Amino acid sequence: MSVLRYAKYPFLKDAVAFISEQVDVQLQELGRDEFKPIVQRAVQRIQQALTNRRITTSSEELINYLCEVLSFPTAVAMVSAIDDPQLRSVYSLSEAKAAYGNLRDEDPKTVLAISRELGIRAEPAKEAISDFNLSLVDYLMYATNFHQKKWKPVNRTLIHGMVKVTQQELARILQEAIQRHIYQKTSAKVTMGDFPDSIAEEVVGIKRNWEKVKETMGFRAAAVDDAANRPPCIRRMIERLEKGEHLSHTERFALTTYLANSGRTIDDILGLYSTSPDFNPARTEYQVKHLAGQTGSRTKYKPPKCTTMKTQGICPDGDELCEKIRHPLQYPLAKSDRGDRAGGGC
Amino acid sequence: MNGKSLNFVKNAFSRYYSSKETWTPKEMERREFGFFLGKEKVMLRHRSFKGREELSNFLVQQAPLDVYYSVATYDHPEWDMSEKGWRNADIVFDIDADHLEIECKVEHDIWICGACSKEGKGPKPTKCPSCGKGEIAEITWICDKCLGLAKQEVYKLTEVLQDDFGIPDEKVSVYFSGHRGYHVQVQESLSSIDQTARKEIVDYMTGTGIDPSLHGLSYGGGLEPSERLSAGWGTRIIRSIYEITKDMRSPGEEGKDSLLARRKQRMLEDLMRGKLDALSKMMNRKKFDALLASAINRTAIRVDPVVTTDIHRLFRLPETLNSKTGFSKMAASSERLASFDPLTDSIVLRGNSREVRIRSAPRFRLIDEWYGPYHDEKVSLPQEVAILLICKGAADIVD
Numbered sequence: 068m069s070v071l072r073y074a075k076y077p078f079l080k081d082a083v084a085f086i087s088e089q090v091d092v093q094l095q096e097l098g099r100d101e102f103k104p105i106v107q108r109a110v111q112r113i114q115q116a117l118t119n120r121r122i123t124t125s126s127e128e129l130i131n132y133l134c135e136v137l138s139f140p141t142a143v144a145m146v147s148a149i150d151d152p153q154l155r156s157v158y159s160l161s162e163a164k165a166a167y168g169n170l171r172d173e174d175p176k177t178v179l180a181i182s183r184e185l186g187i188r189a190e191p192a193k194e195a196i197s198d199f200n201l202s203l204v205d206y207l208m209y210a211t212n213f214h215q216k217k218w219k220p221v222n223r224t225l226i227h228g229m230v231k232v233t234q235q236e237l238a239r240i241l242q243e244a245i246q247r248h249i250y251q252k253t254s255a256k257v258t259m260g261d262f263p264d265s266i267a268e269e270v271v272g273i274k275r276n277w278e279k280v281k282e283t284m285g286f287r288a289a290a291v292d293d294a295a296n297r298p299p300c301i302r303r304m305i306e307r308l309e310k311g312e313h314l315s316h317t318e319r320f321a322l323t324t325y326l327a328n329s330g331r332t333i334d335d336i337l338g339l340y341s342t343s344p345d346f347n348p349a350r351t352e353y354q355v356k357h358l359a360g361q362t363g364s365r366t367k368y369k370p371p372k373c374t375t376m377k378t379q380g381i382c383p384d385g386d387e388l389c390e391k392i393r394h395p396l397q398y399p400l401a402k403s404d405r406g407d408r409a410g411g412g413c
Numbered sequence: 414m415n416g417k418s419l420n421f422v423k424n425a426f427s428r429y430y431s432s433k434e435t436w437t438p439k440e441m442e443r444r445e446f447g448f449f450l451g452k453e454k455v456m457l458r459h460r461s462f463k464g465r466e467e468l469s470n471f472l473v474q475q476a477p478l479d480v481y482y483s484v485a486t487y488d489h490p491e492w493d494m495s496e497k498g499w500r501n502a503d504i505v506f507d508i509d510a511d512h513l514e515i516e517c518k519v520e521h522d523i524w525i526c527g528a529c530s531k532e533g534k535g536p537k538p539t540k541c542p543s544c545g546k547g548e549i550a551e552i553t554w555i556c557d558k559c560l561g562l563a564k565q566e567v568y569k570l571t572e573v574l575q576d577d578f579g580i581p582d583e584k585v586s587v588y589f590s591g592h593r594g595y596h597v598q599v600q601e602s603l604s605s606i607d608q609t610a611r612k613e614i615v616d617y618m619t620g621t622g623i624d625p626s627l628h629g630l631s632y633g634g635g636l637e638p639s640e641r642l643s644a645g646w647g648t649r650i651i652r653s654i655y656e657i658t659k660d661m662r663s664p665g666e667e668g669k670d671s672l673l674a675r676r677k678q679r680m681l682e683d684l685m686r687g688k689l690d691a692l693s694k695m696m697n698r699k700k701f702d703a704l705l706a707s708a709i710n711r712t713a714i715r716v717d718p719v720v721t722t723d724i725h726r727l728f729r730l731p732e733t734l735n736s737k738t739g740f741s742k743m744a745a746s747s748e749r750l751a752s753f754d755p756l757t758d759s760i761v762l763r764g765n766s767r768e769v770r771i772r773s774a775p776r777f778r779l780i781d782e783w784y785g786p787y788h789d790e791k792v793s794l795p796q797e798v799a800i801l802l803i804c805k806g807a808a809d810i811v812d
Contacts, residue, residue, distance in 0.1 A: 203578065204603060204605070204606060207606050207614075208606070211613055216624050216627070217624075219616060220617045221620060221622055222622070222627040224647065225644070226644050227577075227578075228580070311539060344539050344540060344547030364495050375612055377616075377621055377622060378612045378621055378718045380621075
């Protein structure tokens, strides 16, 4: 692989091996003047992740490949020292997105070489040079995270355990693999004391900046359940219970966990089941408490994702809001968002 | 089942377990075992066994009514669920006749109201139509028709496992469950994949979330040349459309050279090449979509989604007895599947006649004999038939 490729894909083992043959830099030495450009570029990598959610590399940076490659492990060490899973996630995604941009148009041989290094079994498809066959196990490992329906195995050509993908799709799968790979790398045990003072100051600066960014990312708590904000699946189950109809085990699991995760008390939930034809107060109370994390292992169970409920055949035809969400607990939030907007216009 | 009947059944189970070598799974010592010892609904679980002999002794001494083992292997199978240390899990499929849309249910399934003893045929109502109470017991039966349909699903499943998933025949085991269906188990291949990936496998089998246009199958469309292969959903849908339309008869088609017959011939040839143009010219879009939907429905495989996605599932141990029938969970490997008759080949508790009092049972076949229908009568029946009726909750041993 050419040296420029190491600069494009600095996370590869080969890139690290190649560089360590040329220069051997320890963290403590990074304070030296000649390594200043490396540190600057490392800081810039993380800042780009925070502001653009993607690392960009200019052609000058690419040509200065030694600096470019070395700035990567330096940035990884800095992110590791800050030790925040969310930052690790943002940073690894930004690096992986940059790799995706390059891999889409990369020479197919390089794409295959990178796949191999990430443990992904792919081979060129015979029919077309730009297509690949990817092992189903590896496909399932990464593509199940993607939301678009074209990624569902049922919508792919699957023959003898191999899934056909285009180069762009393989690049997208590699992005996912690269993100996980870099996320793992940033779990290294690095402390502020491992850096020379000048670099430690830089890391403190990044951390301060990250705290600000993090505030704007705030994760929202689930909304409190009321009759008006329930998703169609939950609404239908409750209607059926009220009519005295029987719910299957999977439906009861979904309903109980939904209500327990949106502010309903054990008594509220028990009241709902009391109309069931085979209501057994003691057994139902035990089961509801177990799912709500109040007995046993104290695990509070979450309701299944929308796709799981579809698989189990307990998702009725959803409404237009359902298209925007992946999880029933997101429904009330989506509904209030829509309501807020509509209200704002009046 | 009263105490006397329970003893009778457990004695027969114990004799059976002492007469044969116990089947054991690979990596037996890493699996969790679970048992129903009596008729109460509490499972004895989190047990592990070092080897065949230890398990065998347990089966003979305790004569459990049902025996299960985990599809997963664990570091510590006997510890609490959260501490077990999951390693991997075989992929399993459950095909249950109860989940198929079949008419014979109405002929042989019975419900009885616990409050007023009112009886009826078919699926149980939520409330008793006579007294309005909800304590309704159900006695489901099986027949050649429903078990035959379940077997058809097994054929479809094993073909997809082999052709689409590339799993060799020797890694796929098929068993009659000992009651209403079949269990298909895949060894080693794919055993490391997580729950989300297993859900995708279920969706693949059941056709959940399929968009035929992503396979090139839309009005006037067709498969890409490279997709015209022997496997995959696109090919299977085309094959189903071919089978459906080949059997369709329309008026005016009788003569071999009639215009309609020639058009149909051209359409079938088109389908053989993976193309839908000629078919699309013969019908409007609405009819085309309906045909596509019924082709997908025909291609879909009815597996129980919950069983396959559960990576901690306890699954019935092969060659053990099913307390709902007294039949054995019996291997029906692919070369034997065609001639496998569940109502003969899984009957292992054959023996001398016993007198039983039967409450209610439809007419049914076991091995080569037909029995019933029975209603509130005393009958002397071969051991295997008496056990079936007792296990179904339809009869008890007479003193």
